[in-house]
Amino acid sequence: MAVLKFAPVLLLGLLPATPIFGQASGLDLGAIDRSANPCADFYQYACGGWLKKNPIPADESSWGRFDELFQRNQEILRGILEDSAQHQDRSAIDQKIGGFYQSCMNEGAVETLGTTPLKVELTRISSVANRADLVDEVARLHARQVTVFFSFYSSPDPKDAHMTLAGLDQGGLGLPEKDYYLRTDQRSEEIRKKYVAHIAKLFVLAGTPAAEAEKKAAGVMKIETSLAKASLDVTARRDPQALVHEMQKPELKQLGTQFDYNQYFIRVKSPEFTKLNVSVPDFVKGLDQVLANSDMSAVQDYLAWHYIHASARLLSKALVDENFDFYGRTLTGAEQQKPRWKRCVSATDDELGEALGRKFVEKTFGAEGKDRTLKMVGEIEHQMGRDIDSLTWMTPETKKEAHVKLQAVTNKIGYPDKWRDYSSIEIAAGDYFNNWYRANEFENKRQLDKIGQPVDRAEWAMTPPTVNAYYDPTQNNINFPAGILQPPFYSNKAADAVNYGAVGHVIGHELTHAFDDEGRQFDAEGNLKNWWQKNDETEFKKLADCFVNEYGSFSPVPGIELNGRLTLGENTADNGGVRLAYLALLDDLTKEKKPLNGEVDGYTEAQQFFLGFAQVWCENQRPEESRLLAQTDPHSPPKFRVDGVVPNIPEFSAAFGCKVPDPMFSAKGCRVW
Ligand SMILES: [Zn+2]
Numbered sequence: 001m002a003v004l005k006f007a008p009v010l011l012l013g014l015l016p017a018t019p020i021f022g023q024a025s026g027l028d029l030g031a032i033d034r035s036a037n038p039c040a041d042f043y044q045y046a047c048g049g050w051l052k053k054n055p056i057p058a059d060e061s062s063w064g065r066f067d068e069l070f071q072r073n074q075e076i077l078r079g080i081l082e083d084s085a086q087h088q089d090r091s092a093i094d095q096k097i098g099g100f101y102q103s104c105m106n107e108g109a110v111e112t113l114g115t116t117p118l119k120v121e122l123t124r125i126s127s128v129a130n131r132a133d134l135v136d137e138v139a140r141l142h143a144r145q146v147t148v149f150f151s152f153y154s155s156p157d158p159k160d161a162h163m164t165l166a167g168l169d170q171g172g173l174g175l176p177e178k179d180y181y182l183r184t185d186q187r188s189e190e191i192r193k194k195y196v197a198h199i200a201k202l203f204v205l206a207g208t209p210a211a212e213a214e215k216k217a218a219g220v221m222k223i224e225t226s227l228a229k230a231s232l233d234v235t236a237r238r239d240p241q242a243l244v245h246e247m248q249k250p251e252l253k254q255l256g257t258q259f260d261y262n263q264y265f266i267r268v269k270s271p272e273f274t275k276l277n278v279s280v281p282d283f284v285k286g287l288d289q290v291l292a293n294s295d296m297s298a299v300q301d302y303l304a305w306h307y308i309h310a311s312a313r314l315l316s317k318a319l320v321d322e323n324f325d326f327y328g329r330t331l332t333g334a335e336q337q338k339p340r341w342k343r344c345v346s347a348t349d350d351e352l353g354e355a356l357g358r359k360f361v362e363k364t365f366g367a368e369g370k371d372r373t374l375k376m377v378g379e380i381e382h383q384m385g386r387d388i389d390s391l392t393w394m395t396p397e398t399k400k401e402a403h404v405k406l407q408a409v410t411n412k413i414g415y416p417d418k419w420r421d422y423s424s425i426e427i428a429a430g431d432y433f434n435n436w437y438r439a440n441e442f443e444n445k446r447q448l449d450k451i452g453q454p455v456d457r458a459e460w461a462m463t464p465p466t467v468n469a470y471y472d473p474t475q476n477n478i479n480f481p482a483g484i485l486q487p488p489f490y491s492n493k494a495a496d497a498v499n500y501g502a503v504g505h506v507i508g509h510e511l512t513h514a515f516d517d518e519g520r521q522f523d524a525e526g527n528l529k530n531w532w533q534k535n536d537e538t539e540f541k542k543l544a545d546c547f548v549n550e551y552g553s554f555s556p557v558p559g560i561e562l563n564g565r566l567t568l569g570e571n572t573a574d575n576g577g578v579r580l581a582y583l584a585l586l587d588d589l590t591k592e593k594k595p596l597n598g599e600v601d602g603y604t605e606a607q608q609f610f611l612g613f614a615q616v617w618c619e620n621q622r623p624e625e626s627r628l629l630a631q632t633d634p635h636s637p638p639k640f641r642v643d644g645v646v647p648n649i650p651e652f653s654a655a656f657g658c659k660v661p662d663p664m665f666s667a668k669g670c671r672v673w
Contacts, residue, residue, distance in 0.1 A: 026494025230286020
């Protein structure tokens, strides 16, 4: 670890020089709250001005720098889609994305159809009379990606990550997570009451008399609560070993006797297979109990509810509004719906993402962006290697294996080399409902067809316009869609220090995921295979517990504490990511013979770095949204992604002159990597 030699500058009251042409560093100087003390609350210092100037729009549940960028991307996508809609005869891609978008925007046609599109399937559901009918219907709904009862999919074989295996997992809930059905606090009780009322209202809108609808809703809630009890919660699901139970088909048959899974696999048109992974065997048993104890009419109601629920946003205004009222207003606090065009842009991105993304990339992403990002990725990977070597708690044996894994990491930048072909999806004018479901059927078939095949590691799990990034532990690769490689994350015009702080820490974050509490359990090939010496594993867990305690003490909304175990992987990645990016910057400065205390906009290189990092996290959140995320999201809230990290980094304290007893001062910070 390099030690900083320069004298720290205290920034309070320090005014930056005003550059003639905009901002020379690329930092958002107006975002800074100069009345705040960076050593007391760095997030407030870096973002306070921005937070004040950027209230949450009525149609959003939160608003941050990610959203600003996403909004810019959405406007570009809207331009592309409107142009494609007008010129559908120009190319096959224009026909698909333009036709799909236009059918979504055609509110008149959607309104005229009302709930008619639901009729065919609801009639079938109401005639489900026995177990064989049920298997058929579940397969039909799953093929359309309506996940009743459980989910069936393909994924890399945990023991042979180059091959694709069939997988069966828990599912079938309408609330965000298991514990929503079980918590006993007042707010949770209230959400459940509103949820049951929402189910009843949708039944009524789909044509059921009110009194009957209430009865149906209560029955649905009963089934879902039983399914929830048999499910694993979000925190338990973070342990990859806990989700691996490979078995042969006859073993599954023993777990679940009330549902003919073998017949289901045929009906859902799965390729032949003998072995599958059942993530949560106890869930299969719990589902069996539910089926044994429910009358067929309750099961019909449950299936009908999920079909109406999945379809609500495709239907007339009354259903769209009711869907928003619960999932938007109640759960996230948003006050009004997003304009239709935004919803239709997102729907096209969801359903035909690589066709739309291809055009997005042509318009926005040049070769230069790809080259510069790749260079930065290379530098940060190099720092990870040095970091591994510098660890005092790890034995040479484990270090050697860690290097093997690091060397094997592959980088994907911007967009896929080979674009997905959507030509088989029929897009019909004025038929948004069926266009959507045909796209779902295409995607479900595409996923199931992989069973038994080698894994295609060139495939992307995010579309190019997405403002996000990911590490895939089963493929050992890091992925950065074109959508995020733009300001405020990355700019050709910004200072290197700011780019390293912003996109550099995101790259470091994804790379650190390869070595967090989850990722470290996968080997260089992506197999779930332990490569750690016993002692090193014990040390790792001890160091990681420091993060569990640190973040577990944060409270994003009164009465709610962060879950230090749920957020452990992300917090490890945030801390590692900032450190790696900082080391890469230091290396760069040394190579270029630039001093660390050189100033731009009144901030030293080190200060620019930490501000560049913090400012991508500026975000206002509604309390409902904060609560929802604290209970379901493995990421810490933005404020703690900043204020949780900097006290662990001595170079931050040096850069801003923080000392005892400043809250941001690093006395005995947590550190794993
Ligand atoms: Zn992450």
